Amino acid sequence: MNTNILYVDDEPHNLSAFAATYRRLYKVFTAESADEGRKILDKEDIHIVITDQRMPKTTGVEFLASILEAHPDPIRMILTGYTDIDAVIDAINKGQVYRYIQKPWMEEDLRINIEKAVEIYNLRKENKELTEKLIVANRQLEFIARQNLLS
Template identity: 40%
Template sequence: MDPATVLIVDDELRVLDALEAILAAEFRVVRAAGGEAALDILRAADVAVIVTDYRMPGMTGVELLRRSQEHAPDAVRIILTAYTDVDSLMEAINTARIYHFVPKPWEPNDLVLIVRRAAERYALGRENARLRDELEVAYNALRRDLAAVRARPLGFDTMIG
């Protein structure tokens, strides 16, 4: 199975480098230095997990995650933050479908585990959607078959087998 694609977004190059170094062993990592660049990537690539800084110039991480829902509705969203403003956190949870908040400074092993779980959640969601589609196709085929059987007139030979 191909590794999940993780989009990392931060305006600080050293943070992007650190995140990539931690995650690249297990995931396909793509980077963006800000919200607009991240949205461009989301328009072009299938991303399983988005990991973004909370405070960035131009577009906050919450705004990025809110807007990302249009281009990557199934992506699992993680936000890194050194801030614990309860109102901001509630807004993020309610409007941007945040999967997990990771406080700064983050522990590398903890971050990898959180991203791994997010990627698993993404894969399970995809598998669930695929199975629902298969079930719908099978259900519709059975309905058609049943309708065809019901539409056939019953003759004496059919009744006695």
Template identity: 55%
Template sequence: MSDNKIAVLYVDDEEHNLFSFKATFRIKYKVLTALSGAEALDILAKNQVHIIITDQRMPEMTGIEFLEKVLDKFPDPMRLLLTGYADMNAVIDAVNKGKIFHYLAKPWNEEELDLTINRAYEKYLERVQLKEMNEKLEQSNDQLEFLLRQKLLS
């Protein structure tokens, strides 16, 4: 059953936020949590994750810095940024550098976050499908090129 669930990684340096998120969403989603960007990168290396939700303000690595690293190593998961303060520069950086899908203010609203996770997952599935179609198209082009070369050579 858990293999069919959307895998969500929630990153926040405040443990009570992680507990709250897990308590709220553990039945509906496969919830993974991390107290830091470094811990989250380890989790990403060992698990398939569809959605990443990260807090912006964290000690060693901000949410944006974390998302930039994620983008380099794990470009597929959809990225959401949570922040408890209205810092437009952080939001702009997140969009530009971390290529986030959506920005949400803390404290999060359960219904809004749930809807956003589902919208992000739909987008994730669209991207996976597009990637697969492009790979098939590339393979077809290679086969066609091979056949044309064979025809030209004979």
């Protein structure tokens, strides 16, 4: 599977550094604002969302919480240069964040975290597909059982 990653950060040099570092491994989409990020999410099949915590109009946690209902599947990660324990707790509770990573990120460290996030995304997708197949099989068995009872 080709992995699509959305990185949201109000600092253009962070966006270009991220894209340059990971574009060979993943299809990278970048956005300078939460609004821009939502537009990309509405158009593209995004698997991983990475966002900066501190942005002018909205925090990363607020952005991630705002996309949960419309886009529940992507694995969510927050990058920040600040250690704010309340933001970490909010990220986990409100934004359902998989990882909280310090800026500046270490290239190898972030790559490993992205790989783990991709694994989780794929496992969740596979689990969802298997559950759907199980529901269909269960309905078919119920139908056969009813037919046998009627005959």
